[in-house]
Amino acid sequence: MSRSLIGDYIDSFRNPGFWTYSTWLELVTKYRRSRLGLFWALCPAVIYMFGVGGFFGHLQGHEPGMFIPHLGIGYVVFRLITISLSECTTTLPGHSSFILDGRVRLTDYILRVVAKAMFYFVMALPAIVVALIISSTFRWEGLIIAIPCFFLVLLNIGWMGAIVAVLGARLQDVHELIGSILMFAFLFTPIIWFGSQAPLGTVRGTIARINPLYHMVESVRAPLLGEPIANSTFLYLTLMLLGGWLIASIVYRRYARFVPVWI
Template sequence: MKGRSLLGDYAESLRRPEFWIYSTWLELVTKYRRSRLGLFWVFLPPFLYAFVVGGFFARLQGYDIASFIPHMAIGYVLFRFVTVSLNESTTTCAHHAAFILDGRVRLTDYMLRVMAKAGFYLVFTIPVVALALWISPTFEPLGLVTLLPSMLLLLLNVGWMAAIVAIIGARLTDVYEFIGSIMMFGFLFTPIIWTAEQVPAGTFRGSVARANPLFHFVELVRAPILGESLEPFTIAYVIGLLVIGWLAAALVYRRYARFVPVWV
Protein backbone atom coordinates (compact mmCIF):
# COMPACT_ATOMS: atom_id res chain seq x y z
CA MET A 1 0.00 0.00 0.00
CA LYS A 2 2.99 2.31 0.36
CA GLY A 3 2.78 5.41 -1.78
CA ARG A 4 -0.67 4.70 -3.24
CA SER A 5 -2.20 7.66 -5.05
CA LEU A 6 -5.74 8.74 -4.22
CA LEU A 7 -6.35 10.08 -7.73
CA GLY A 8 -4.83 6.96 -9.26
CA ASP A 9 -6.98 4.63 -7.16
CA TYR A 10 -10.13 6.65 -7.84
CA ALA A 11 -9.37 6.55 -11.58
CA GLU A 12 -8.83 2.79 -11.46
CA SER A 13 -12.04 2.27 -9.49
CA LEU A 14 -14.00 4.31 -12.02
CA ARG A 15 -12.54 2.23 -14.85
CA ARG A 16 -13.58 -0.95 -13.04
CA PRO A 17 -17.03 -0.26 -11.55
CA GLU A 18 -18.14 -3.91 -11.37
CA PHE A 19 -17.62 -4.26 -7.63
CA TRP A 20 -18.84 -0.97 -6.24
CA ILE A 21 -21.77 -0.12 -8.50
CA TYR A 22 -23.31 -3.55 -9.11
CA SER A 23 -22.92 -4.74 -5.52
CA THR A 24 -24.55 -1.54 -4.28
CA TRP A 25 -27.50 -1.95 -6.64
CA LEU A 26 -27.88 -5.59 -5.59
CA GLU A 27 -27.84 -4.58 -1.92
CA LEU A 28 -30.63 -2.05 -2.43
CA VAL A 29 -32.75 -4.42 -4.50
CA THR A 30 -32.49 -7.26 -2.00
CA LYS A 31 -33.08 -4.90 0.93
CA TYR A 32 -36.38 -3.56 -0.38
CA ARG A 33 -37.51 -6.84 -1.91
CA ARG A 34 -38.12 -8.12 1.63
CA SER A 35 -40.47 -5.20 2.30
CA ARG A 36 -44.12 -5.29 1.33
CA LEU A 37 -44.00 -1.72 0.04
CA GLY A 38 -40.57 -2.11 -1.58
CA LEU A 39 -39.05 1.05 -3.06
CA PHE A 40 -41.97 3.10 -1.75
CA TRP A 41 -39.88 3.57 1.41
CA VAL A 42 -37.23 5.36 -0.68
CA PHE A 43 -39.78 7.95 -1.85
CA LEU A 44 -41.56 8.44 1.48
CA PRO A 45 -38.94 10.44 3.50
CA PRO A 46 -38.23 13.06 0.80
CA PHE A 47 -41.95 13.37 0.07
CA LEU A 48 -42.77 13.94 3.74
CA TYR A 49 -39.93 16.42 4.19
CA ALA A 50 -40.78 18.35 1.04
CA PHE A 51 -44.56 18.51 1.20
CA VAL A 52 -45.42 18.05 4.89
CA VAL A 53 -42.47 19.56 6.75
CA GLY A 54 -41.96 22.09 3.94
CA GLY A 55 -45.59 23.15 4.07
CA PHE A 56 -45.43 23.48 7.86
CA PHE A 57 -42.33 25.69 7.86
CA ALA A 58 -43.67 27.75 4.96
CA ARG A 59 -46.74 28.62 7.00
CA LEU A 60 -44.65 29.16 10.13
CA GLN A 61 -42.39 31.69 8.40
CA GLY A 62 -45.00 33.30 6.18
CA TYR A 63 -43.66 31.97 2.86
CA ASP A 64 -45.70 30.92 -0.13
CA ILE A 65 -46.11 27.15 0.14
CA ALA A 66 -45.71 26.50 -3.59
CA SER A 67 -42.40 28.39 -3.54
CA PHE A 68 -41.03 26.92 -0.32
CA ILE A 69 -41.76 23.25 -1.06
CA PRO A 70 -39.22 22.99 -3.95
CA HIS A 71 -36.73 24.91 -1.81
CA MET A 72 -37.18 22.29 0.90
CA ALA A 73 -37.22 19.34 -1.52
CA ILE A 74 -33.94 20.16 -3.27
CA GLY A 75 -32.22 21.15 -0.06
CA TYR A 76 -33.24 17.96 1.72
CA VAL A 77 -32.22 15.50 -1.02
CA LEU A 78 -28.83 17.17 -1.45
CA PHE A 79 -28.24 17.21 2.30
CA ARG A 80 -29.18 13.54 2.55
CA PHE A 81 -26.78 12.67 -0.27
CA VAL A 82 -23.86 14.31 1.55
CA THR A 83 -24.92 12.91 4.93
CA VAL A 84 -25.22 9.31 3.74
CA SER A 85 -21.91 9.55 1.87
CA LEU A 86 -19.95 10.88 4.85
CA ASN A 87 -21.65 8.92 7.63
CA GLU A 88 -21.25 5.56 5.93
CA SER A 89 -17.72 6.33 4.73
CA THR A 90 -16.58 6.35 8.35
CA THR A 91 -17.35 2.63 8.67
CA THR A 92 -16.87 1.42 5.11
CA CYS A 93 -13.36 0.05 5.67
CA ALA A 94 -14.43 -1.87 8.77
CA HIS A 95 -17.47 -3.27 6.94
CA HIS A 96 -15.23 -4.47 4.12
CA ALA A 97 -12.47 -5.79 6.36
CA ALA A 98 -12.72 -9.27 4.83
CA PHE A 99 -12.07 -7.88 1.35
CA ILE A 100 -9.20 -5.69 2.56
CA LEU A 101 -7.51 -8.53 4.47
CA ASP A 102 -7.92 -10.73 1.41
CA GLY A 103 -5.75 -8.29 -0.56
CA ARG A 104 -8.34 -5.97 -2.15
CA VAL A 105 -6.61 -2.86 -0.87
CA ARG A 106 -7.84 -0.26 -3.35
CA LEU A 107 -9.86 1.58 -0.73
CA THR A 108 -11.57 3.86 -3.23
CA ASP A 109 -13.76 0.91 -4.24
CA TYR A 110 -15.39 1.04 -0.81
CA MET A 111 -15.67 4.82 -0.79
CA LEU A 112 -17.36 4.78 -4.20
CA ARG A 113 -19.67 2.01 -3.02
CA VAL A 114 -20.96 4.34 -0.30
CA MET A 115 -21.28 7.26 -2.71
CA ALA A 116 -23.08 5.03 -5.21
CA LYS A 117 -25.61 4.07 -2.55
CA ALA A 118 -26.22 7.73 -1.74
CA GLY A 119 -26.40 8.44 -5.48
CA PHE A 120 -29.06 5.78 -6.04
CA TYR A 121 -31.14 7.29 -3.25
CA LEU A 122 -30.71 10.69 -4.88
CA VAL A 123 -31.87 9.39 -8.27
CA PHE A 124 -34.91 7.75 -6.69
CA THR A 125 -36.00 11.13 -5.31
CA ILE A 126 -36.16 12.75 -8.75
CA PRO A 127 -39.96 12.22 -9.05
CA VAL A 128 -40.49 14.00 -5.72
CA VAL A 129 -38.27 16.93 -6.76
CA ALA A 130 -39.93 17.05 -10.19
CA LEU A 131 -43.37 17.26 -8.58
CA ALA A 132 -42.16 20.03 -6.29
CA LEU A 133 -40.76 21.98 -9.25
CA TRP A 134 -43.98 21.44 -11.21
CA ILE A 135 -45.97 23.39 -8.59
CA SER A 136 -43.26 26.03 -8.14
CA PRO A 137 -43.96 29.52 -9.51
CA THR A 138 -40.23 30.33 -9.40
CA PHE A 139 -38.92 27.30 -11.32
CA GLU A 140 -36.38 28.44 -13.94
CA PRO A 141 -35.95 25.75 -16.66
CA LEU A 142 -32.77 27.43 -17.94
CA GLY A 143 -31.30 26.89 -14.50
CA LEU A 144 -31.14 23.18 -15.27
CA VAL A 145 -28.23 23.98 -17.59
CA THR A 146 -26.10 24.57 -14.50
CA LEU A 147 -27.16 21.30 -12.89
CA LEU A 148 -24.40 19.15 -14.41
CA PRO A 149 -21.41 21.36 -13.49
CA SER A 150 -22.79 22.16 -10.04
CA MET A 151 -23.45 18.49 -9.26
CA LEU A 152 -19.97 17.63 -10.54
CA LEU A 153 -18.45 20.13 -8.11
CA LEU A 154 -20.56 18.65 -5.33
CA LEU A 155 -19.50 15.09 -6.17
CA LEU A 156 -15.83 16.01 -6.35
CA ASN A 157 -16.00 17.66 -2.95
CA VAL A 158 -17.79 14.70 -1.41
CA GLY A 159 -15.12 12.47 -2.98
CA TRP A 160 -12.24 13.97 -1.03
CA MET A 161 -14.28 14.24 2.15
CA ALA A 162 -15.23 10.56 1.94
CA ALA A 163 -11.58 9.61 1.51
CA ILE A 164 -10.48 11.48 4.63
CA VAL A 165 -13.27 10.27 6.92
CA ALA A 166 -12.87 6.68 5.64
CA ILE A 167 -9.18 6.62 6.54
CA ILE A 168 -9.74 8.27 9.93
CA GLY A 169 -12.79 6.08 10.59
CA ALA A 170 -10.73 2.93 10.00
CA ARG A 171 -8.48 3.99 12.87
CA LEU A 172 -10.98 5.67 15.20
CA THR A 173 -14.42 4.10 15.46
CA ASP A 174 -15.77 7.13 17.33
CA VAL A 175 -15.56 9.14 14.10
CA TYR A 176 -18.93 7.67 13.04
CA GLU A 177 -20.64 9.24 16.04
CA PHE A 178 -18.71 12.48 15.60
CA ILE A 179 -19.62 12.89 11.92
CA GLY A 180 -23.24 12.00 12.66
CA SER A 181 -23.41 14.70 15.33
CA ILE A 182 -21.72 17.25 13.06
CA MET A 183 -24.17 16.54 10.25
CA MET A 184 -27.18 16.88 12.55
CA PHE A 185 -25.80 20.18 13.82
CA GLY A 186 -24.95 21.26 10.26
CA PHE A 187 -28.57 20.74 9.19
CA LEU A 188 -29.59 23.71 11.32
CA PHE A 189 -26.98 25.93 9.61
CA THR A 190 -27.93 24.87 6.08
CA PRO A 191 -30.72 26.77 4.24
CA ILE A 192 -33.23 23.94 4.09
CA ILE A 193 -35.95 24.85 6.59
CA TRP A 194 -34.98 28.51 6.20
CA THR A 195 -33.71 30.64 3.32
CA ALA A 196 -30.37 32.33 2.68
CA GLU A 197 -32.02 35.76 2.56
CA GLN A 198 -32.82 35.41 6.27
CA VAL A 199 -29.08 35.52 7.06
CA PRO A 200 -27.65 38.25 4.77
CA ALA A 201 -23.98 38.20 3.88
CA GLY A 202 -21.97 40.58 6.03
CA THR A 203 -23.97 39.96 9.19
CA PHE A 204 -22.74 37.78 12.05
CA ARG A 205 -25.42 35.17 11.42
CA GLY A 206 -24.69 35.25 7.72
CA SER A 207 -20.97 34.75 8.29
CA VAL A 208 -21.57 31.78 10.60
CA ALA A 209 -23.95 30.15 8.12
CA ARG A 210 -21.58 30.74 5.18
CA ALA A 211 -18.72 29.05 7.02
CA ASN A 212 -20.72 25.84 6.61
CA PRO A 213 -19.76 23.96 3.38
CA LEU A 214 -23.27 22.51 3.13
CA PHE A 215 -24.67 26.03 2.82
CA HIS A 216 -22.72 26.51 -0.42
CA PHE A 217 -23.24 22.98 -1.75
CA VAL A 218 -27.02 23.36 -1.53
CA GLU A 219 -27.12 26.92 -2.83
CA LEU A 220 -24.82 26.10 -5.75
CA VAL A 221 -27.25 23.50 -7.09
CA ARG A 222 -30.59 24.95 -6.00
CA ALA A 223 -30.36 28.71 -6.58
CA PRO A 224 -30.19 28.69 -10.42
CA ILE A 225 -33.02 26.14 -10.66
CA LEU A 226 -35.33 28.29 -8.55
CA GLY A 227 -34.37 31.52 -10.29
CA GLU A 228 -32.46 32.85 -7.28
CA SER A 229 -29.24 34.81 -7.45
CA LEU A 230 -26.09 32.85 -6.65
CA GLU A 231 -23.54 34.65 -4.50
CA PRO A 232 -20.08 34.87 -6.16
CA PHE A 233 -18.61 33.88 -2.79
CA THR A 234 -20.38 30.52 -3.03
CA ILE A 235 -18.63 29.64 -6.30
CA ALA A 236 -15.24 30.76 -4.95
CA TYR A 237 -15.82 28.87 -1.68
CA VAL A 238 -16.72 25.59 -3.39
CA ILE A 239 -13.80 25.74 -5.86
CA GLY A 240 -11.33 26.76 -3.14
CA LEU A 241 -12.56 23.96 -0.88
CA LEU A 242 -12.20 21.54 -3.78
CA VAL A 243 -8.53 22.38 -4.36
CA ILE A 244 -7.52 22.47 -0.70
CA GLY A 245 -9.56 19.38 0.13
CA TRP A 246 -8.09 17.21 -2.62
CA LEU A 247 -4.56 18.22 -1.67
CA ALA A 248 -5.24 17.30 1.96
CA ALA A 249 -7.01 14.04 1.04
CA ALA A 250 -4.16 12.99 -1.30
CA LEU A 251 -1.63 13.51 1.50
CA VAL A 252 -3.71 11.62 4.06
CA TYR A 253 -4.33 8.74 1.65
CA ARG A 254 -0.69 8.44 0.60
CA ARG A 255 0.51 8.55 4.21
CA TYR A 256 -2.06 6.41 6.03
CA ALA A 257 -3.95 4.16 3.58
CA ARG A 258 -1.29 1.47 3.90
CA PHE A 259 -2.13 1.09 7.61
CA VAL A 260 -5.82 0.36 7.05
CA PRO A 261 -5.38 -3.45 6.78
CA VAL A 262 -3.77 -3.35 10.22
CA TRP A 263 -6.44 -1.12 11.73
CA VAL A 264 -9.44 -3.11 10.53
Protein backbone atom coordinates in the same frame (compact mmCIF):
# COMPACT_ATOMS: atom_id res chain seq x y z
CA MET B 1 3.47 0.70 -0.45
CA SER B 2 1.88 4.16 -0.71
CA ARG B 3 -1.18 4.57 -2.90
CA SER B 4 -2.46 7.49 -4.96
CA LEU B 5 -5.99 8.66 -4.23
CA ILE B 6 -6.64 9.97 -7.73
CA GLY B 7 -5.02 6.88 -9.26
CA ASP B 8 -7.19 4.58 -7.17
CA TYR B 9 -10.34 6.54 -8.08
CA ILE B 10 -9.46 6.25 -11.78
CA ASP B 11 -8.90 2.51 -11.41
CA SER B 12 -12.21 2.15 -9.55
CA PHE B 13 -14.08 3.87 -12.38
CA ARG B 14 -12.27 1.76 -14.95
CA ASN B 15 -13.22 -1.40 -13.06
CA PRO B 16 -16.63 -0.66 -11.52
CA GLY B 17 -17.81 -4.24 -11.22
CA PHE B 18 -17.25 -4.69 -7.50
CA TRP B 19 -18.72 -1.49 -6.12
CA THR B 20 -21.63 -1.25 -8.58
CA TYR B 21 -22.69 -4.89 -8.25
CA SER B 22 -22.34 -4.99 -4.46
CA THR B 23 -24.38 -1.79 -4.14
CA TRP B 24 -27.09 -3.18 -6.42
CA LEU B 25 -27.11 -6.46 -4.48
CA GLU B 26 -27.48 -4.67 -1.13
CA LEU B 27 -30.41 -2.59 -2.38
CA VAL B 28 -32.14 -5.56 -4.00
CA THR B 29 -31.91 -7.67 -0.84
CA LYS B 30 -33.11 -4.72 1.25
CA TYR B 31 -36.30 -4.03 -0.70
CA ARG B 32 -37.28 -7.27 -2.40
CA ARG B 33 -39.25 -8.68 0.56
CA SER B 34 -41.13 -5.44 1.15
CA ARG B 35 -44.66 -5.25 -0.27
CA LEU B 36 -44.17 -1.62 -1.24
CA GLY B 37 -40.61 -2.17 -2.47
CA LEU B 38 -38.82 0.90 -3.75
CA PHE B 39 -41.63 3.15 -2.55
CA TRP B 40 -39.84 3.19 0.81
CA ALA B 41 -36.86 4.83 -0.89
CA LEU B 42 -39.14 7.61 -2.19
CA CYS B 43 -41.30 7.92 0.94
CA PRO B 44 -38.91 9.99 3.15
CA ALA B 45 -38.46 12.62 0.42
CA VAL B 46 -42.22 12.90 -0.15
CA ILE B 47 -42.99 13.20 3.56
CA TYR B 48 -40.23 15.72 4.16
CA MET B 49 -40.99 17.91 1.15
CA PHE B 50 -44.76 18.05 1.32
CA GLY B 51 -45.32 17.26 5.00
CA VAL B 52 -42.56 19.12 6.78
CA GLY B 53 -42.33 21.63 3.93
CA GLY B 54 -46.03 22.44 4.07
CA PHE B 55 -45.98 22.71 7.86
CA PHE B 56 -42.91 24.94 8.16
CA GLY B 57 -43.94 26.99 5.15
CA HIS B 58 -47.29 27.77 6.77
CA LEU B 59 -45.60 28.35 10.13
CA GLN B 60 -43.24 30.94 8.65
CA GLY B 61 -45.83 32.50 6.36
CA HIS B 62 -44.26 31.37 3.07
CA GLU B 63 -46.19 30.33 -0.02
CA PRO B 64 -46.10 26.54 -0.65
CA GLY B 65 -45.04 27.13 -4.25
CA MET B 66 -41.95 28.93 -3.00
CA PHE B 67 -41.04 27.08 0.19
CA ILE B 68 -41.63 23.41 -0.77
CA PRO B 69 -39.22 23.45 -3.76
CA HIS B 70 -36.67 25.35 -1.66
CA LEU B 71 -36.86 22.79 1.12
CA GLY B 72 -37.15 19.79 -1.22
CA ILE B 73 -34.04 20.46 -3.30
CA GLY B 74 -32.08 21.45 -0.21
CA TYR B 75 -33.13 18.28 1.57
CA VAL B 76 -32.16 15.82 -1.18
CA VAL B 77 -28.76 17.46 -1.78
CA PHE B 78 -28.07 17.65 1.95
CA ARG B 79 -29.11 14.00 2.37
CA LEU B 80 -26.79 12.94 -0.46
CA ILE B 81 -23.85 14.62 1.29
CA THR B 82 -24.67 13.44 4.80
CA ILE B 83 -25.32 9.79 3.84
CA SER B 84 -22.03 9.72 1.94
CA LEU B 85 -19.92 11.23 4.70
CA SER B 86 -21.59 9.42 7.58
CA GLU B 87 -21.39 5.95 6.02
CA CYS B 88 -17.85 6.50 4.72
CA THR B 89 -16.67 6.60 8.34
CA THR B 90 -17.61 2.93 8.79
CA THR B 91 -17.23 1.52 5.29
CA LEU B 92 -13.63 0.31 5.64
CA PRO B 93 -14.12 -1.61 8.92
CA GLY B 94 -17.37 -2.91 7.44
CA HIS B 95 -15.47 -4.41 4.51
CA SER B 96 -12.55 -5.72 6.56
CA SER B 97 -12.87 -9.23 5.14
CA PHE B 98 -12.42 -7.93 1.58
CA ILE B 99 -9.52 -5.67 2.53
CA LEU B 100 -7.71 -8.37 4.49
CA ASP B 101 -8.24 -10.69 1.54
CA GLY B 102 -6.18 -8.33 -0.61
CA ARG B 103 -8.67 -5.88 -2.14
CA VAL B 104 -6.87 -2.81 -0.83
CA ARG B 105 -8.12 -0.26 -3.38
CA LEU B 106 -10.06 1.65 -0.76
CA THR B 107 -11.84 3.90 -3.25
CA ASP B 108 -14.03 0.93 -4.22
CA TYR B 109 -15.64 1.03 -0.78
CA ILE B 110 -15.98 4.82 -0.80
CA LEU B 111 -17.69 4.72 -4.20
CA ARG B 112 -19.97 1.97 -2.94
CA VAL B 113 -21.25 4.37 -0.27
CA VAL B 114 -21.61 7.28 -2.71
CA ALA B 115 -23.41 5.03 -5.21
CA LYS B 116 -25.97 4.07 -2.57
CA ALA B 117 -26.45 7.72 -1.63
CA MET B 118 -26.90 8.54 -5.33
CA PHE B 119 -29.57 5.83 -5.55
CA TYR B 120 -31.62 7.57 -2.86
CA PHE B 121 -31.04 10.89 -4.59
CA VAL B 122 -32.35 9.51 -7.89
CA MET B 123 -35.34 7.92 -6.15
CA ALA B 124 -36.26 11.34 -4.76
CA LEU B 125 -36.27 12.99 -8.21
CA PRO B 126 -39.99 12.30 -8.89
CA ALA B 127 -40.86 14.25 -5.75
CA ILE B 128 -38.48 17.02 -6.84
CA VAL B 129 -40.18 17.19 -10.24
CA VAL B 130 -43.59 17.61 -8.59
CA ALA B 131 -42.17 20.29 -6.29
CA LEU B 132 -40.72 22.16 -9.27
CA ILE B 133 -44.02 21.91 -11.16
CA ILE B 134 -45.81 23.71 -8.34
CA SER B 135 -42.92 26.14 -7.95
CA SER B 136 -43.60 29.75 -8.76
CA THR B 137 -39.92 30.48 -9.44
CA PHE B 138 -38.59 27.41 -11.32
CA ARG B 139 -36.34 28.19 -14.30
CA TRP B 140 -35.51 25.53 -16.91
CA GLU B 141 -32.40 27.40 -17.95
CA GLY B 142 -31.12 27.00 -14.41
CA LEU B 143 -30.24 23.39 -15.27
CA ILE B 144 -27.31 24.73 -17.31
CA ILE B 145 -25.67 25.90 -14.09
CA ALA B 146 -27.20 23.44 -11.61
CA ILE B 147 -25.94 20.27 -13.33
CA PRO B 148 -22.25 21.31 -13.45
CA CYS B 149 -22.55 22.53 -9.85
CA PHE B 150 -23.98 19.15 -8.87
CA PHE B 151 -20.92 17.42 -10.30
CA LEU B 152 -18.79 19.91 -8.38
CA VAL B 153 -20.60 18.78 -5.22
CA LEU B 154 -19.86 15.14 -6.09
CA LEU B 155 -16.17 15.94 -6.58
CA ASN B 156 -16.08 17.54 -3.15
CA ILE B 157 -17.80 14.48 -1.68
CA GLY B 158 -15.02 12.40 -3.25
CA TRP B 159 -12.21 13.95 -1.24
CA MET B 160 -14.28 14.36 1.93
CA GLY B 161 -15.28 10.70 1.82
CA ALA B 162 -11.66 9.61 1.42
CA ILE B 163 -10.52 11.56 4.48
CA VAL B 164 -13.32 10.44 6.82
CA ALA B 165 -13.01 6.84 5.59
CA VAL B 166 -9.32 6.65 6.48
CA LEU B 167 -9.87 8.43 9.79
CA GLY B 168 -12.86 6.20 10.56
CA ALA B 169 -10.73 3.11 10.02
CA ARG B 170 -8.31 4.37 12.67
CA LEU B 171 -10.74 5.89 15.17
CA GLN B 172 -14.24 4.54 15.83
CA ASP B 173 -15.25 7.84 17.39
CA VAL B 174 -15.05 9.55 13.99
CA HIS B 175 -18.47 8.13 13.06
CA GLU B 176 -20.12 9.75 16.07
CA LEU B 177 -18.15 12.96 15.57
CA ILE B 178 -19.14 13.32 11.91
CA GLY B 179 -22.76 12.53 12.77
CA SER B 180 -22.82 15.27 15.41
CA ILE B 181 -21.13 17.78 13.09
CA LEU B 182 -23.62 17.06 10.29
CA MET B 183 -26.56 17.38 12.67
CA PHE B 184 -25.23 20.73 13.83
CA ALA B 185 -24.48 21.81 10.25
CA PHE B 186 -28.12 21.19 9.29
CA LEU B 187 -29.15 24.13 11.47
CA PHE B 188 -26.76 26.43 9.58
CA THR B 189 -27.71 25.21 6.12
CA PRO B 190 -30.62 27.03 4.41
CA ILE B 191 -33.06 24.15 4.14
CA ILE B 192 -35.93 25.03 6.47
CA TRP B 193 -35.00 28.70 6.21
CA PHE B 194 -33.98 31.08 3.42
CA GLY B 195 -30.48 32.46 3.01
CA SER B 196 -31.93 35.98 3.04
CA GLN B 197 -32.91 35.43 6.68
CA ALA B 198 -29.19 35.29 7.56
CA PRO B 199 -27.80 38.14 5.42
CA LEU B 200 -24.11 38.52 4.75
CA GLY B 201 -22.51 40.92 7.22
CA THR B 202 -24.43 39.66 10.24
CA VAL B 203 -23.04 37.24 12.82
CA ARG B 204 -25.48 34.46 11.94
CA GLY B 205 -24.93 35.08 8.24
CA THR B 206 -21.17 34.78 8.64
CA ILE B 207 -21.48 31.58 10.68
CA ALA B 208 -23.85 30.09 8.10
CA ARG B 209 -21.51 30.87 5.21
CA ILE B 210 -18.54 29.26 6.92
CA ASN B 211 -20.51 26.02 6.64
CA PRO B 212 -19.42 24.20 3.42
CA LEU B 213 -22.84 22.57 3.09
CA TYR B 214 -24.39 26.01 2.76
CA HIS B 215 -22.53 26.61 -0.49
CA MET B 216 -22.88 23.05 -1.77
CA VAL B 217 -26.67 23.17 -1.41
CA GLU B 218 -27.05 26.72 -2.71
CA SER B 219 -24.97 26.07 -5.84
CA VAL B 220 -27.45 23.41 -7.00
CA ARG B 221 -30.72 24.89 -5.77
CA ALA B 222 -30.36 28.61 -6.50
CA PRO B 223 -30.19 28.42 -10.32
CA LEU B 224 -33.20 26.08 -10.46
CA LEU B 225 -35.29 28.53 -8.45
CA GLY B 226 -34.19 31.62 -10.35
CA GLU B 227 -31.94 32.89 -7.59
CA PRO B 228 -28.42 34.28 -8.14
CA ILE B 229 -25.41 32.39 -6.85
CA ALA B 230 -23.03 34.59 -4.89
CA ASN B 231 -19.50 34.88 -6.26
CA SER B 232 -18.27 33.84 -2.82
CA THR B 233 -20.03 30.48 -3.26
CA PHE B 234 -18.11 29.72 -6.48
CA LEU B 235 -14.88 30.83 -4.84
CA TYR B 236 -15.59 28.77 -1.72
CA LEU B 237 -16.37 25.60 -3.68
CA THR B 238 -13.32 26.02 -5.92
CA LEU B 239 -10.97 26.50 -2.96
CA MET B 240 -12.60 23.52 -1.24
CA LEU B 241 -12.09 21.41 -4.34
CA LEU B 242 -8.43 22.27 -4.86
CA GLY B 243 -7.39 22.38 -1.22
CA GLY B 244 -9.52 19.38 -0.27
CA TRP B 245 -8.13 17.09 -2.96
CA LEU B 246 -4.59 18.14 -2.05
CA ILE B 247 -5.09 17.34 1.63
CA ALA B 248 -7.01 14.12 0.89
CA SER B 249 -4.27 12.94 -1.49
CA ILE B 250 -1.62 13.50 1.19
CA VAL B 251 -3.67 11.73 3.87
CA TYR B 252 -4.48 8.82 1.57
CA ARG B 253 -0.90 8.38 0.36
CA ARG B 254 0.43 8.52 3.90
CA TYR B 255 -2.11 6.43 5.80
CA ALA B 256 -4.07 4.17 3.39
CA ARG B 257 -1.43 1.45 3.67
CA PHE B 258 -2.10 1.19 7.42
CA VAL B 259 -5.83 0.51 7.02
CA PRO B 260 -5.48 -3.33 6.94
CA VAL B 261 -3.65 -3.11 10.28
CA TRP B 262 -6.19 -0.75 11.84
CA ILE B 263 -9.27 -2.76 10.95
